[in-house]
Amino acid sequence: QPVLTQPPSASGTPGQRVTISCSGDNSNVGTNTVNWYQHYPGTAPKLLIYTNDQRPSGVPDRFSGSKSGTTATLAISGLLSEDEADYYCAAWEDSLDGYVLFGGGTKLTVL
């Protein structure tokens, strides 16, 4: 069963740079684009990064995405307390007629 693996937690202090990884395989991350979502509990998730490294209008440039092989990475620089949220990666999975895979999510804590 294909999975996208994210660390369950990450943390940093205000102003720091933190990275969150999303590891898959050649049937998902390796061949398809990766998208990232920011989710505050009780609200709708928000598209943060699309097509590996593109920011939607209104997303600060403190957020950036990259992909190399079967691993994608979300980077947040100049960490703010408001960045404390859950972050999910997502990618299309080619097996079993195709479907969307989400990573397990990473809870970011701003210390």
Add this chain to the structure above:
Amino acid sequence: QVQLQESGPGLMQPSETLSLTCIVSGGSISGYYWTWIRHSPGTGLEWIGYISYNGASKYNPSLRSRVTLSVNTSKNQFSLKLSSVTAADTAVYYCAKMQFGDLSAFDYWGQGTPVTVSS
């Protein structure tokens, strides 16, 4: 600005069929793909499936046997039916619009509707 609004039953009994509807406003449902996603604290985000404006669909393999998606372009809405629900289907259900050209990019979301399955 596209807006989405889910409506659903809230509380259900095990073995019942969940029916949810998502009304799209501020834009036409035509030309795009529309999706359902759910979130539970223990599982995180889980993709349920998509339906296109012309009725093409794909489902999560883990739910495929129980899910049916449909679209009503005249009412600018789409719907989800999930049969034989259990406590494991307790979650907040979101409808969302798929960004053109990227099947895992969802750029507009409803606010979510909570569904609890309990006897």
